[in-house]
Amino acid sequence: MLWRYHFLDLTEAQKHARRETLTRYALYAQLSAMVPLSTFLACRLAKRLATLAVSRGGAGNKGAYKAVPSSPSPDAVGRGRKRGNYLHLTKRLGLIALSQYPLQYLLSLKSSISPLTYILPSSHEHLNQWHRVLSRISTILLSAHATLYLNFFVQTNRWNRLGDGDVIAGLAAIGLLGMMIGTALRPIRRLSYRLFFVLHVLVALFMPVLVLFHVKHSIAAKIFAIEALVVFVLDLAARKVGTVIADATVEAIPGTELVRVKASMPREKIKKFRAAPGGHVYLSLPPAAREGLLVPVSKLVYEFLYNPFTLASVDSKTNTVTLVAKIHQGPMTSALASFAYKHKSTASSSSNKPDEDTDSLSKTPLAIEGPYGLFPRRFADLVSGKVDRVLLVAGGVGATFVVPVYRALKGEAPSLPVRLVWAVRQAGEATWALAEGEAENVLGEEGVEVYITGAGAGDSSSGEDANIVKGKGKNKGKAKVSVRVEKVGPADSQEGVELTHVVHDLQTGRSLAVGWHRRQRPDLKRIVDEVFTQGRRERVAVLVCGPHGMQRELRGSIGKWVAKGREVYWHAEAFDL
Ligand SMILES: Cc1cc2nc3c(=O)[nH]c(=O)nc-3n(C[C@H](O)[C@H](O)[C@H](O)COP(=O)(O)OP(=O)(O)OC[C@H]3O[C@@H](n4cnc5c(N)ncnc54)[C@H](O)[C@@H]3O)c2cc1C
Incomplete structure (x- = not known):
């Protein structure tokens, strides 16, 4: 040799x-x-x-055995x-x-x-x-x-x-x-x-x-x-041992590709979840949930399914957590879509039978494990005086990460200026943030801007009923979350920014002051410049959860300010690996 x-x-x-x-x-x-x-x-x-x-050793000894x-x-x-x-x-x-x-x-x-x-x-x-x-x-x-x-x-x-x-x-x-x-x-x-x-x-x-x-x-x-x-x-x-089998309702959010999963959890878990803003859980289907499931894959697959979903809201009054999932073609989201379909048909058939309890009929057992996530451990940095201003940016379902962080910041550091920018294709995609309980009212707050970017948004002069979810059974006749997006005429333009929509909550009759809307994507460069020019020495935290393009664009806009010596705390949450 x-x-x-x-x-x-x-x-x-x-x-x-x-x-x-x-x-x-x-x-x-x-x-x-x-x-x-x-x-x-x-x-x-x-x-x-x-x-x-x-570095001092020189090349002579390199690779010697x-x-x-x-x-x-x-x-x-x-x-x-x-x-x-x-x-x-x-x-x-x-x-x-x-x-x-x-x-x-x-x-x-x-x-x-x-x-x-x-x-x-x-x-x-x-x-x-x-x-x-x-x-x-x-x-x-x-x-x-x-x-x-x-x-x-x-x-x-x-x-x-x-x-x-x-x-x-x-x-x-x-x-x-x-x-x-x-x-x-x-x-x-x-x-x-x-x-x-x-x-x-x-x-x-x-x-x-x-x-x-x-x-x-x-x-x-x-x-x-x-x-x-x-x-x-x-x-x-x-x-x-750490997994909870929770009774959950899975409902489609009409007019969108989203489903809302609402699960009852033990009180001690709720405490942990509340302490983990921006955290996620792993969802899996226990055998009981797989019965009668109409999905185009072998049920054996569900033995290996642990899909991550962010805790969109945690309600300690009702001890429930809400997840919002976008339906893709994979086995877990197909199963969620199937539960939502079952829920809808159960609810509509039971509405004809007043004696039946809709809630118990439509509950699905789901295995929930968590909370996990890098960000919950970093959250303390934001509220401990290490930053002076926060910019939160979300695209579509990425708001499941950003909205709970916004809520937690408002709760723990009320004086910290926070701006939330959320781009959605249709108004319906934002309705889950209006959910009842402790999660209410995010859209109505100052500093929260929702951009409706879909081609048809607001095109109808009579307004667009984005999502009307009529309650059934016990809740018959009640509209749980309903939003109307109204087109506003050019007379409402202000300082060059066109007010294209006003979003009303049809249930309460309130006008949700969701800010100024454009019919195109948010101008992230302009938004970043506005945020960074608020104070010359301010340390700014920028958190984003959305498509890669959005993250890249935002990062690029911030780079300019970093080059100027500004201190930036950056966190990008990615949903696809
Ligand atoms: C930390 C995190 C939080 C998320 N939060 C949300 C949310 O709030 N709402 C939402 O709609 N989507 C969220 N997602 C994306 C969501 O997990 C996937 O869209 C979903 O699992 C797809 O399931 P599926 O059955 O359609 O396809 P599958 O074939 O099961 O999965 C498709 C893709 O989902 C991701 N994924 C699936 N399982 C895992 C796992 N165990 N670990 C890491 N990634 C996995 C991978 O990128 C994979 O390529 C999140 C993803 C991550 C990583």
């Missing part, structure tokens, strides 16, 4: 020494990642020192000149990769048992980025391990090893990893998130099991695999 690593014939004693050395190095590798987590300030210092050392202390020396096997042990390198790559598995699994934890979220402190979303980095590193190491081993079998004519159970388990593990990486690629993940998700869960479960079958001698590797498996199982158990 051309390079310095060779296939050496070792005695049993030498093999034993090699195993011990490998184990020691694997433990070093694991501790090297774990210790700094608990003392991460010291770690940052160490990292700086390490970077300094590398140091002889492993107490590994069998080349002399010991009678070669006469210094040669690297090929199999030692091969095994070491695999073992070092496995030594990272427990940490890799810990970094992916969603449940509250994650110790890292407390140590650092951070959120699942944040730690998950490091989970991805570590996964890539360990996968590269494992692939190198497999490639070198296959080369060894080829070079030494050991083809028969490919039929052995341990090698088959190893190859299966590498195959699974390859498939997982394939489905994690953005275009494929976009095509089928479900495939990526299901495969991810299966690989997470089976990798440690396959490692146990693959590894013959290394106790360390087995311990790493068991540790990872324990973390995985504990997380699943904690998530199960």
